[in-house]
Amino acid sequence: MATTRMSMAKALNAGLRKAMEDDPKVVLMGEDIGKLGGVFRITDGLQKDFGEDRVMDTPLAESGIIGTAVGLAFRGYRPVCEIQFDGFIYPAFDQIVSQVAKLHYRSRGNVKMPLTIRVPFGGGIGAVEHHSESPEAYFAHTAGLRVVSCADADDAYGMLQQAIASDDPVLFFEPKRLYQHKGEVDLDRALTAREPLHQARIARSGTDLTVAAYGPVVGTALAAAEAAAEEGVSIEVVDLRTLSPLDFDTLEQSVLRTGRLVVTHEAAVFMGMGAEIAARITERCFYHLEAPVLRVGGFHLPYPASKLEEHHLPDLDRLLHATDRVLAY
């Protein structure tokens, strides 16, 4: 297996390129994605190679981007929309939850909506407001949408192609603070040989408790597991990868082994992904849990000014504080 070392940004770019080569119906749409290659350069060079018809710079209107993509999907295309920043997705919210999510259902399966909506999300990059948010729970809450998030370069490459190939609409949340993190990417492995898009994976095995994470905080969870190991505590880390559907089977198996669960994400804890995970795992594993499921995440406030974000974002110490509490039961 020959792998190539590259950043997540480059892996996403390679994934888009491969998807466009494989299927002429794949078209990219978004603000500044052409000559500039996107503000994060994820679409770098693609307009040069595939033309303005397949890599479309759009007017600055998010509802317009998604609504136009809906029409293209009606016509048999597979649009891949870039929302420039997480906090910019709200003007498109109606098109996403009322149209994209429901058209297959409303049309009794006659109309397919194979859109992929790429959203650079999360904080930790010192940005101004509206540039660091984690809106994934809004979309996971909406039936008809699929929601995923990658945590390393190889998964970014594979999962993005899988999302584009899906006949369902997929919200693809890219952890923007990991864009420049490098990893080994297997560019030759067939999609069918990869983990299915909607399957969690055990990122690190352990026996004392499970930490479930996705996207930007998978690395934080792995670092916490590393630190805990020095104290003699064995943490299993589950990279959820998929938020809707959520792979409760893999998570349940892990919790049955460890008896304890901590869920972490950047989004606010209140009404967030962690709440759903805690409820379902409690239902499934009630007699096996040694402690209540704890959550570590953002607070119930608008994303704060960047000089405060280190306090808002779950970090190694807050995560270890929670694992200590869970182990103390």
Place this chain on the structure above:
Amino acid sequence: MTVTTDQMVQLLTPTGERRPHPVYEGLIADLDGAALRGLYEDLVVVRRIDAEGTALQRQGQLGLWAPMLGQEAAQIGSGRALAADDFVFPSYREHGVAYCRGVDPADVFGMWRGTSLSCWDPYDINMAIPAIIIGAQGLHATGYALGLKRDGAEAAAIAYFGDGATSQGDIAEALGFAATYQAPAVFFCQNNHWAISEPVGLQAQVPIYQRAAGYGMPGIQVDGNDVLAVLAVTRWALQRAREGSGPALIEAVTYRMGPHTTADDPTRYRPTGELEEWRERDPLSRMLALLQREGLADEDYLDSVRAKADAVAAELRAGCLALPDPAPLTMFDNVYAEAHPLVAEERAQYAAYLDGFEGSN
């Protein structure tokens, strides 16, 4: 607020006299006596379909109905301008357009009866399912039109929306996107003067068609109760779209003579005399006057029109009443195109729950 301008295209006066026009008259020069009779028959039939919808709702057979009374010419004129390959993105009041697309009349009623969320397979008649969210479909038409352009298809997409929808961002964005990419899209606004209880003056301070100029596309105001003028201007807009000359905005000035839906009461907001004023501009009577003027409306013909309307009404009534209630578990169908474990789990749980009732009987 005065919404008509001296630019408004009219080829047929309210009293049924032909009005010459240097451009648009030529676009319907092919209409012979049979074609004129056909248009009148369409107007009568869709008025009858609409009346049947209202009656079925009043009789408790439909949960709701959105009457199109008064807007027949706007819908038949534009609907008959469409080619089979053109694709329609309607709002929820386009019963007349659906009729022109050849929809089975009974299929229109599933949505209003509550047996399904939609009415027809869009790809059977090249017409999307009705959009309830005001204006969302304008963008869908733009995207579909872009797809047509990429495919090199000589066809256009048309979006139908009302005057209320022109206040929505999605219509503004659709006009902008369509102009940017020169999409073969036609935006057909039926200005029926009322968005539920809100008059058009609350939506627009200038005639709606004039907005097109700001987006760099032609805008046309047409007498929406004049089926000939609507047919002509829609043909014009569709043809230039198909030929690659880009989008256009049509404002068809018409009037919603009934309520917004059967749940609405226009007597609470409609000024005294307004309805009567518009009755004098009725799209059916002016077309009948033309036929009479041209000796095309003998009793045999009028009998045949009545018979056609009776037959369509009887068919759709029977079809509506025959629509079966869906089985409970079908509500889990088609949430996703691909398997989704949460839906499967909830479906299985609910099936087991329902089975429990059967077991206890």
